[in-house]
Amino acid sequence: MDLGLTGKRALVLxxxxxxxxxxxxxxxxxGANVVLSGRSVxxxxxxxxxxTSAGPGTASYVECDLSRTEAAADLYTAACQELGDIDILINxxxxxxxxxVAQPDSAMWRQQIDSILVRIIEISNLxxxxxxxxxxxxxxxxxxxxxxxxIPNLAMSNTVRAALVGWNKTLxxxxxxxxxxxxxxxxxxxxxxxxxxxxxxxxxxxGKTVEEVAAASRAGIPMGRYGRxxxxxxxxxxxVSEPASYVTGSVVRCxxxxxxxx
Numbered sequence: 001m002d003l004g005l006t007g008k009r010a011l012v013l014x015x016x017x018x019x020x021x022x023x024x025x026x027x028x029x030x031g032a033n034v035v036l037s038g039r040s041v042x043x044x045x046x047x048x049x050x051x052t053s054a055g056p057g058t059a060s061y062v063e064c065d066l067s068r069t070e071a072a073a074d075l076y077t078a079a080c081q082e083l084g085d086i087d088i089l090i091n092x093x094x095x096x097x098x099x100x101v102a103q104p105d106s107a108m109w110r111q112q113i114d115s116i117l118v119r120i121i122e123i124s125n126l127x128x129x130x131x132x133x134x135x136x137x138x139x140x141x142x143x144x145x146x147x148x149x150x151i152p153n154l155a156m157s158n159t160v161r162a163a164l165v166g167w168n169k170t171l172x173x174x175x176x177x178x179x180x181x182x183x184x185x186x187x188x189x190x191x192x193x194x195x196x197x198x199x200x201x202x203x204x205x206x207g208k209t210v211e212e213v214a215a216a217s218r219a220g221i222p223m224g225r226y227g228r229x230x231x232x233x234x235x236x237x238x239x240v241s242e243p244a245s246y247v248t249g250s251v252v253r254c255x256x257x258x259x260x261x262x
Contacts, residue, residue, distance in 0.1 A: 004242025006031030006056070010088035011079045013066070013123070016043040018192040019142060020092040022229035023236045028057035030237055032088065035079045036061040066093055066115045072122035086127045087134075088240045091120045091141035095194055096156040098201050104156055116160045121167060124182075128175060137180035138240035141168055145188045147251065149259045153202070165251060172249030181248035183239050188255025189217060191226040222257030 131137020
């Protein structure tokens with residue numbers, strides 16, 4: 001299937017590694033020109049070089065810390081300098097630390113709300129105007145299976161990311177007539193460094209080995225394994241593609257069946 005992404009201009013947040021980098025790589029493979037963003041300049045420099053060499057799309061990068069108040073405006077300006085404008089926005093952010101509802105203090109809650117929710121809304125608002133003017137655009141926001149089925153010991157992630165669902169649906173209704181789609185992609189246990197960190201934290205909390213925790217986690221997934229980044233990235237690429245032009249306001253799962261509800 002031709003995804004119609006050749007020459008499209010994409011900004012991928014939090015893409016120095018993990019799911020963000022996986023999506024950036026897939027978009028480049030489909031011919032899109034991509035700007036990576038994140039805090040690790042060296043990782044992005046290496047990744048951008050590798051993606052550009054592999055082609056057919058190109059990759060550049062912009063340093064960005066989403067906890068900064070000015071992050072959205074600075075990132076948008078820098079990305080437009082690299083790309084000219086933005087056709088595709090992949091919203092992504094690092095996950096908050098594990099813990100129960102009562103563990104984080106008010107300052108930590110505010111910090112996570114700023115990074116995971118407010119900054120995503122700000123950068124989306126900056127990109128959407130140009131998309132509407134051109135009559136084509138894609139906004140895809142990465143969330144978590146916790147927005148559908150709360151994950152134990154991830155109170156902040158469950159709470160703050162859930163707010164993205166209401167925002168996404170509201171936004172989709174406002175921009176659909178302009179040829180702009182907005183969707184949420186919810187990963188289950190996709191094997192990334194973040195998942196390894198969560199397994200290590202659970203092992204420490206439960207007094208088990210990491211492999212014991214990982215084995216128990218895999219046993220709870222109908223497919224019996226963690227997902228691969230490439231599998232997740234393929235779903236993301238479809239959702240921002242030309243053939244997916246009638247998919248908007250949706251929450252799409254890529255979770256191996258781990259979410260038990262229909």
